Amino acid sequence: MTADGTELPVPDTVDVxxxxxxxxxxxAVLPLLGEWHGEGQAAGAEGDHRFGQWIRFSHxxxxxxxxxxxxxxxxDDGQLAGPGVRESGFWRPRGRDDVELLVTSPDGLVELYVGRARTTTSWELTSDVVARTPDAPEVTRAVRLYGLVEGALMYAIDRAAADEPLRPTMSARLERIR
Structure with missing residues (x-):
């Protein structure tokens, strides 16, 4: 929908x-299509914390x-404590099992991942390019693992800074809501 309330001529859809x-x-990525909601755990400069999450994969x-x-x-008791991380991007299948993921965030981070669909319900992606603005979090490489387990979307993101090993950054379990 546009700012004036009219429908776009080619809307995105989350339902096949x-x-x-x-x-x-x-x-290769069709099982991701839809909207997902749930909770996860994050680690970062502000310390470990719980978060709620909504994800949409559309086409x-x-x-x-x-x-x-x-x-x-x-x-800790599950009450809203403020906004968290936002991301947007594109999942681009390449061939039968190869997948590219382009992700941007308002923190000044742009990540390009390449990887494979390990099965029809799991994807492992490794950063190929990480670009960041001067005030963005220091990230030099990252790995993302996504999988569907008993109908839930689960994922883990590990990131590394210069001269540091990969370490867990975010993980969550999300249920399909649409």
């Missing part, structure tokens, strides 16, 4: 039963999934 026909190129008929993620910090 509506909207444009799903491109055959998307078969417009072309050979990629649009990706949008919003998180919010949760207190």
């Amino acid at each position: 039963r509506s909207g444009p026909e799903v491109s055959e190129e998307l078969l 417009d008929g072309r050979g990629f999934l649009a990706y949008e993620s919003r998180t919010w910090r949760l207190s």
